[in-house]
Amino acid sequence: MIDYRRLRIALLGAGSVGSQVARLLLEHADELADRSGAALELAGIAVRDLDAPRDVELPRELLTTDAETLIVGSDIVIELMGGIEPAREYLLQALNSGADVVTGNKALLATHGAEIFDAADQVGASVSYEAAVAGAIPIIRPLRDSLAGDRVDRIVGIVNGTTNYILDRMDVEGAEMADILADAQRLGYAEADPTGDVEGHDAAQKAAILASLAFHTTVPLEAVHREGITGVTKQMMDAARHAGYVIKMVAVCERLTGRGEASDEAISVRVYPALIRREHPLASVHGVNNAVFVQAEAAGNLMFYGAGAGGVQTASAVLGDVVSAARRHIAGGAGVGESTRANLPTVDIGQVVTRYQITLEVDDRPGVLARVAGILSDGRVSIATVEQTLEQTPGQPGDDAAEAGSARLVIGTHKALEQDLSETVARLADDDVVERVVSVLRVEGD
Known part of the structure; x- marks a missing residue:
């Protein structure tokens, strides 16, 4: 039997992911030692409540409420407690003591990542966070290591399983969002307060992390444009299906070039529901699964797909980081720092080139389509497709409204500046021939 060097592992948090990490560290200790070249000793598990029910029965003697003492003398600290504080304080304590850190805390990295990575650089420690984005x-690692020599131009990803589950069922079953959200909460896919998911906060945090890695630039969370899915209706889903699209909540991280400014390059990071062609790989991502579609200059198009959540699935990503950290300890040398030296500016969404699908209810009378086309043209927006259907308008015989009725126009635009598109939609909404703007969705994944 090989006499491996022992490394002390401190685990902070024993929720659905943490308890599975603890189980796997204990059950597969021999295999993990062979893979990492070190005996990984789980020194303890810091929890808030020693008696709280857990998914996995853990040895009582490993549990403690004293996280600070547990961190002292540890070689690797795994943080899975979530939240900003005291997680931030504990990670800084671990790094300042020279320990490597493994975390799945996307909120912490999106808001205090620069501080944490800087602390790691100061002492030559490493910060690993595979579990922070897209679960298993x-x-x-592909963005940080495998594609480090390439130039990533664009990322379009489905990075929130809850919203994908809701939109997928709305598309497949034709159901209303409220009913599916209630099911998602019952099944444990959505929190009792689903705001973080349905309003796009979770996806925005992950987008900030992905963009920082892909473009070697620190992307603050407040620079991410965010829109949720609460405005998506069954009628919008039906219209998307009819036009050959599916609506998905996407995170888009994009390198912008040729803007004609002194600083020629910039980046855009944004999260919103968008239309995806049914032929695109992202359209086939169902249920709570996640997928990330990467476009790189040399490598071309790459697709990463799998479980975006789940205790044991996410634990797999955590343990991969633990093995890597253990190998670094055995080999020696400083940890690999984060590359943010590109320092590209993050632009407002108004400077992005995109295209819209605009659905309008308009008066059904001669000249309306020409009027709408004129407003679009004046706004420097050209029409790619247009479809008109008549709406049934109740009224009494002889009423002008009953005789005129209304029509629904579904207009697909060519690519244009986001600012021009949004301003044009505002002018349409104010025009007398437009009864209401039913919906506006961007088209992604061309």
């Missing part, structure tokens, strides 16, 4: 899907 290996996307952090």
